[in-house]
Amino acid sequence: MSFGGIGRRVLHSLIAFVGLIVAVFFLSRLTGNPAGLYLPINASQELRDQFADQHGLNDPLWQQFGDFVGGLVRLDFGTSLLDGRPAMTVVWEAVPWTLGLAAATMLIAVAAAVPLGAAAARRPGSRLDRVVSNLTLVTASVPDFWLALVAIMVFAVNLGWLPVAGTGGLAYWVLPVLVLVARPLGVLVQVSREALVNELSSTYVRAARTKGTSEARIVNVHAMRNAVAPVVTVAGDQAAAILNGAVVIETIFGWPGIGRLMIDSILRRDFSVILAGVVTTAAFIFVMNILIEFVYTWANPRLRHEDKAAR
Amino acid sequence: MTTNPVEPAGTARPSRRGFLWSALRGDVAAMISVVALTILVLVAMIAPFFISDLVTRQDLSNPTAAPGFGDGLWGLLGTDSLGRSVLARVIMAARTTLLIALCAVAISAVAGSVIGATVGYLGGWPEAVAMRVADVIMSFPSLLLALIVLYVFGPQATLIVVVLAITRLPVYLRTARARTRAIRDLPYVEAARGLGLGRARIVVRHGIPAVVPIVLALVTVELGLVMLIESSLTFLGIGVQPPQISWGALAAEGRGYLATAWWLSFFPGLAICLTVIAINIVSGWSRSVTDPKQRWRFIRDRAEQTDPGTRP
């Protein structure tokens, strides 16, 4: 197993993460006086000056950056304007909701996509295959807020089967997850189909076929194993996309996750929480990227080989 | 890779235009999409001169009228809470939506490929820096980043274009760089270098032409994607601001009326949906025509579906 390749990629992800933090810091300083971002908008001038003094906003920029990074290391982003608690505490309350949503979505998406993709791959050109192709096309093209609105209209307003929004029992999970599943499902079906088609036309599958191995066994064992890498990679990307994009769904469904928290904080100008939320989300995506790299390298023998060759 | 019946390379290609035409004629979905998109662009360009009055004309005696034939052509998709024609507003909103997407994609495509081609040719530290910056942008939670930027600077149409352009820039940068690297050591480029052409001229002469076709293929996919992102941002209230209207803005406007006037959100959303589907069909088609190796995901043309080569 080659960790050289992984090490390099982890390093790249880390650089990207640090880059994000630098960018966020300078973005907040670009507005001139960041005290305006952190304080209630009707704060008095004295309060602004006091804040600037307290937080060293009059210090040289490099020193401010040092303090900012120091705060980050201690996970100290300041306190929420709204309720006076540490911003990180507020964000951590929202994290499980978003992670739960993402996990449920990806579990369902993968569980449904792989068999569908496999069935399509076994009979390319079949009706199922065409349906699968069109499904992908549509799910890649539908704005998720619209899908959510239509789902609410049909299942909650007209049929009254499911709650419109909010949190509560399992019923409250159905619509948000259903809406979120669409895009990863479409992409994953296509990816697993593509991967399996490639595998099925590879030399060793042909060899297995001539040896008389059953078609089912070929698909389910030989080909599937090698198709894991692309599926997992794309699934990881999609999970990251949900962490990032759940803001729309969370807003529509009144879901108390990070995305909703971010929008609320923006409307209430709660900059500490916005900052903590973005950095936390980026950290999750960063971890996700590393996990993907590990799985990808582990599951893809060819890549391991290339890595060695590259060195 | 399986054999592809649409064989672009050399053999059955009398002229490029003729080939494109015949390929398009062979694909009904792509044909319809191209026609629909052409009409959409034309309508978005011309209609505002004729209907700008209808877009704002109110009829408070006829609010939230349901879609139907009762109120003539402009009542076809119903009216909104001020009695304005939803059809007229959807048409008017097309312009903003398309304009923002086109501008953002154009900026990111041009900037991305120029930077990508340059660093790809130069190599060394400029390349390393550019690639790391691309990594940073790619691993940003882009929607959240857009939230922050638009929060800090306030939502304005130009800023939305810039934000979208920056977040999508790495896609072109990477592609262009990879392509340039691939041709850097080809004999004719070597020869150019041997002739004493400057770096800049080599990039312009050889790098850019090699990069253009592949970037053009990317542009179509990106166009759909950028439209989706813009509509989401606008829907969240940090994109296009009233009184400007885009499809996302109209859908957001109708959100409060979901139970009583579904058509307010439904039709603008449907417009986004159909447009992006058409763009994706065209993009899949153009990929399959220009580069069979890149032909992935979105579309299988009819011929391939009966291709015995992929049958088990």
Next chain:
Amino acid sequence: MLALGLGLSLVTASACGGSSSAGEGDGGSDDASSVVIALPEEPVSLDPCDASYTENNRVLTDNVTEALMRRDAETGELIPALATEWTQVDARTYDFTLRDGVEFSDGTPLDAEAVAVAVNRSFKPEHECGVKGFIFNDEDLQATAVDDLTVRIQATQDDPILPLRISFIEIGLTDENAKTDSPIGTGPYVLDDWQRRTSITLERNPNYWGDEPSIERVQYVFRAESSVRANLVRTGDADLAISLAPQDTGDGTGVQTFELAETLFLRIDTFAEPLNDLDVRKAINLAIDREGLVQGVMQDQGTPASQIIVQNIGGYDPDIEVWPYDPEQAESLVQGAADRGVDVSKEITLYTRAGFYANSDQVMEGVAEMLRQIGLNVTIQQLDAAAWLDDVLRQPKNPDRVGLTENVHGNNTGDAVFTVVTKYSSTGDESTLDDAELDSMINAAAAATGDERAELFREVMSYITTDIVAMVPIAHLGGSLITSDRLDYTPNLQSADILRIADMSVG
């Protein structure tokens, strides 16, 4: 991760009493005398001195905390609460006799000392208390205990309506030097739990001095969307939801519509061309189809307004008529102004606040278009609440601005002074005016009492609305709420601000 998420959701579900797995609720909370109330926004603070903010008020006032007096919902008359009587000592001083035998919910007796602390801390600048800013402007109070049950409250200036203002000071058992999130009051309920961004739970106060209310437990949940609040009640997950948009009232089952003491109006930047022209301001008023907006967009949740205050406020002038809708005359007024050399083509910005009230964005779009129709160059700038308040409303005389500012004014105090001083005196926080004559009229009215006071304020109101046309009244807003089958509640003029659980019952 999934398990964690589901676990959390189950906790919330049991707390909500939501037994409806498929949305077909069977009558809300299992516990017969426990109710769930859906509010549009969460309180920002539960400190008694911040009760003047609507979102805090709904939870605190008359539920957890009480004031020395209450105001009658219809007449605005003061009713004894924690004080049984009050006597005027001089023009700025009153003595209040406290009710005997009242205890705070933790058992501490209510005495003059506790009340004095509660009053005085409200005026400490570092606390930035809502009541200080909203009710007293720059006035300051000093409270001292005279004896065990008598407290003397003195203002820094003569104030004919001092008792009315004092009725807004909620009395809690509080630390003089710190703010609190766990208020202890004398009300019929005590704060049980505050799950931030999720819910607040109140329980019946066993030590309550008055009649025991019928409901034992209240849980407040917060849902920003009107449709979601309404549906919580329809599916049985809540018993009461307030502030419904007209399109969310459905078939009207369980829905009650009522008048609010709130008026939608536009502030005019009267100092800027072309808004400094009286005819242009008249034209703006004539251009607006108030009836159409109320019927079409607000779907009759409201009535066209002739002035900024509602009928039961002293100073409301019934002789002022609602501006007629006459776009032709409006257009000719604008044309006339143009002929006199007024630059009517100058861009006028209509500053609006996003999601201000039900369908506010649509109402303002409608207004902007009506003004464009008469030849004015109007563009909308939509702001979030914070920017609207601080960048526009609280900077009334910004000379760079040519603007109309959307505002909703709520006054259920019974007295016009709360409206007029801030909004129209030349030193008012939100006033675009600089009118010496008006200032002296306001001062005279504010110093008067009784019938004379009402008469003088009527003159002020008429001067503002018809003589100088300093504003554009649009509509008195209506409100609606929905209750479940088992909850009984009759809303009143105060219901948008004060939701007394003691007035509700379950059956």
